[in-house]
Amino acid sequence: MIGLVRAELLKLSTTRLWWVMLLSTVFFIGLSLAFFVGFAGNEPGGLPPIDTPQWAQVAWSAGSSGRIFVMILGVVMMTSEYRYQTITGTFLTTPRRGRVITAKLGAGLVVGALFALAVLAFTALVVIPAVLIAGGELSLTESRVPQIALGTVASFALYTILGIALGALVRNQIAGIVGAVAWAYIIESVFLAIPALQVVGKWFPGGAAQALMSIDVDTGMGTGGDMLPAWGGAAVLVGYAVVFAVVANVTTVRRDIT
Amino acid sequence: MTAIEIRNLSKSFGAVRAVDDVTFTVEAGSVTGYLGPNGAGKTTTLRSLLGLVTPDSGEALVGGKRYTDLATPLNEVGAVLEATNFHPGRTARNHLRLLCVAAGLPVARVDEALGQVGLADAAGKRVGGFSLGMRQRLALASALLGEPKVYILDEPANGLDPAGIQWLRGFLRHLAHDRGAAVLVSSHVLSEVEQTVDNVVIIAGGRLVRQGTLADLTAGGEKTVRVRTAEGGDLAPALEKAGATVERVDGGALRVHGLEPEEIGRIVLDQRVVLTEMTPERSDLQKVFLELTEAR
Incomplete structure (x- = not known):
């Protein structure tokens, strides 16, 4: 199984996709961070000043919005096998298809976590100088950095395997990517932004990922107060991942590869 | 033991009966041509044999086992299917390397196999820039990685130039006659395989129409x-x-x-x-x- 996971990681590292996705993720998060720095201190109703722990909290959690990118990465990890028909060679090498899917999910966890670490490192490069220049104090605990970091790593890892499972389900690359983006940016954002719908939205992967961070700063878009507890968010995300993985396994194992 | 055994194999896709009660065997040390017009059911038979398609009834066995039950399939069967099974952004060497890693084969086999098919010079090039003939050679290299004793090739001559076809003929004969491998090679062009094969199995409309040694059938x-x-x-x-x-x-x-x-x-x-x-x-x-x- 370790060989299979290594092979899956090799598949990713021997094509250009991963660094294109990493650059896109970092660029996207860079935009949010620029926004947070630029509009800091625009109270009331806006962002707290840079030298407060509340601002640091918001800024540190900027990376979590990049999870859509690892989900797309996961979708592509699976669907490119169908798109380029490399799935044939993959199943010829490992005819027990469940093992292939399991190895892919394992590789997805690793890649998602590595992306999260890269994103956190990038965030640190922006946030730490910004806070220091503004004359604030660096307090990891007051700005909940450990929890945010853990939440980012966990949600990235789980979103990657959600993407892989989604890819196994739809097999078509464009459909998979469009599905992931539509889900994250239309359906989830509606259910998470409108307070009346948050009762449902908090059970979605996006709501669960937000709960994992459990930041409690009012950014003018409502607080995270209605979310699940952090452990609940983690449990919901793991639940999604397990369900998706099982669905991916069952559908992939039975299909003819023609 | 019979290297390849197809027994009463049937498979339908929707209303189309792609393979209908086909039975034949391939012995070690021989090249068998699996011939038929396009759409005759050749590919479906071969894909059933390789565990990619699940037959409706009947069996397709390699060395007495179903492909999906083989513990180390690349060591037992080398398969060449369509020429498009590569990621265009990956180099030839990396393509083979990850197959070796997944199959637990020594990575040293990569360069040996590339050398055997005459692709050593193109090892570091992205497959996207390969000609159809080079892709066929790379597919053959992936079949050679585990040095198996059974080869299953679906239209391997497609896209090869005359020199490539000549080379392929010699190579398949070498595998069967010098190394004792069982080779099953499909084609829709009789003349392509006539000079290579020892045995012939002809299929049309999903049904077996003729089988025997090339000598018998020509005589x-x-x-x-x-x-x-x-x-x-x-x-x-x-x-x-x-x-x-x-x-x-x-x-x-x-x-x-x-x-x-x-x-x-x-x-x-x-x-x-x-x-x-x-x-x-x-x-x-x-x-x-x-x-x-x-x-x-």
């Missing part, structure tokens, strides 16, 4: 000889007198039924005409195959 049925003479010499009356049926074919040649080449040679000598061509025609196999392909 069987009615023998014909194509004869062409220099201008002014008409052999037809003399041949007919000797009991042959003569048919005039394109460009003034004669197709002679019912006489051995030697008998025709004696008549030519008696008639003192100049012979410009005398070709024995392997009528049965060619006729069977032509009828099958023309009917579609």
Whole structure:
């Protein structure tokens, strides 16, 4: 199984996709961070000043919005096998298809976590100088950095395997990517932004990922107060991942590869 | 043991019966041509054999086992399917490397296999820039990684230039006759495999129509000889007198039924005409195959 996971990681590292996705993720998060720095201190109703722990909290959690990118990465990890028909060679090498899917999910966890670490490192490069220049104090605990970091790593890892499972389900690359983006940016954002719908939205992967961070700063878009507890968010995300993985396994194992 | 065994294999896709009760075997040390027009069911048979397609009924076994039950499939079976099974952004070497890693094979096999198929110079190039012929060679290299004893190739000559086809023929014969491997190679062009195979299995419309050794199939049925003479010499009356049926074919040649080449040679000598061509025609196999392909 370790060989299979290594092979899956090799598949990713021997094509250009991963660094294109990493650059896109970092660029996207860079935009949010620029926004947070630029509009800091625009109270009331806006962002707290840079030298407060509340601002640091918001800024540190900027990376979590990049999870859509690892989900797309996961979708592509699976669907490119169908798109380029490399799935044939993959199943010829490992005819027990469940093992292939399991190895892919394992590789997805690793890649998602590595992306999260890269994103956190990038965030640190922006946030730490910004806070220091503004004359604030660096307090990891007051700005909940450990929890945010853990939440980012966990949600990235789980979103990657959600993407892989989604890819196994739809097999078509464009459909998979469009599905992931539509889900994250239309359906989830509606259910998470409108307070009346948050009762449902908090059970979605996006709501669960937000709960994992459990930041409690009012950014003018409502607080995270209605979310699940952090452990609940983690449990919901793991639940999604397990369900998706099982669905991916069952559908992939039975299909003819023609 | 029988290297490849297809027993009463059937598979439908929707209403189309792609493979209908097909049975045949391939023995070690021989090359078997799996022939039939496009859409005859060749690919479905081979994909069932490789565990990619689940048959509706019947069995397809390699070394007595289903492919999906093989512990180390790349060590037992080398398969070449369509030429498009590569990620265009990956180099040839990396493509083989990750197969080795997944299969637990030593990575040193990568360069050996690339060398065997004549791709050593292109190892570091992205597959996206490969010609169809190079892709076929790379596919063959991936089949060679585990040094298996059974080879299953689906239309491997597609896209190869004449020199490539020549090379492939020699290579497949070498695998079967020198290394004792069982080779099953499909094609929709008889002439492509005629010079390579020991045995022939012909399929059309999902059903098996003929199987046997190449020698049996070419010897069987009615023998014909194509004869062409220099201008002014008409052999037809003399041949007919000797009991042959003569048919005039394109460009003034004669197709002679019912006489051995030697008998025709004696008549030519008696008639003192100049012979410009005398070709024995392997009528049965060619006729069977032509009828099958023309009917579609």
